[in-house]
Amino acid sequence: MDCCNQRLYETPEIKITSLIQQDKLRVEALNLVAQLDLPQCYIAAGFVRNLVWDALHEFKHSTPLHDVDVIYFDPVESDPYAYQKYEAQLTKCMPWLNWQVRNQAKMHEYNGDPAYHSTLDAMHHWPEKETAVAVRQVAPSTYECISAFGFDSLFSLFITHNPKRSRAIFDRRVHSKQWLNKWPALKLTASN
DSSP: OOHHHHHHTOOHHHHHHHHHHTOHHHHHHHHHHHTTOOTTOEEETHHHHHHHHHHHTTOSSOOOOSOEEEEEOOTTOOOTTHHHHHHHHHHHHOTTSOEEEEETTTHHHHHTOSOOOSHHHHHTTSSBGGGOEEEEEEETTEEEEEESSOSHHHHTTEEEBOTTSOHHHHHHHHHHHTHHHHSTTOEEEOOO
């Protein structure tokens, strides 16, 4: 099978991994986060979503990252400010990135939800389905991708409201982040 035909059969996870391996900044960030050795730890949201949307729009340069969302799940973490220590550690190594680290085992309190059971469960409560994607380094140059809602809508250039969050929050985020201006082929879709 030649390389062009082989690409037709790549899974979304393989496509994301391939895009990451071509992006030195993301490779470095994933390597750094892996060194934190936190449970169920990933870099999520725009880190993956924007990379896919940029590739599908055939942008020559990556859209700058507004922030880098590091998520993990540690229900027994006793220090409510541990995330600040992790952010400081990451910032010391890569100060040009705006690191935001959050223990998803605690985020249900902030969101007014029942307790989450895992990082992936927490992602099921995010405002847009296509944002609920994450990646982590599991070995040098080896990555694992997860998504709360699958990858099809992300690769189809949709922005879909998650009914577990208010439509007003979703609409505010779409407008404030100017996704439809940055990536003009995106399509708003109704949640299902």
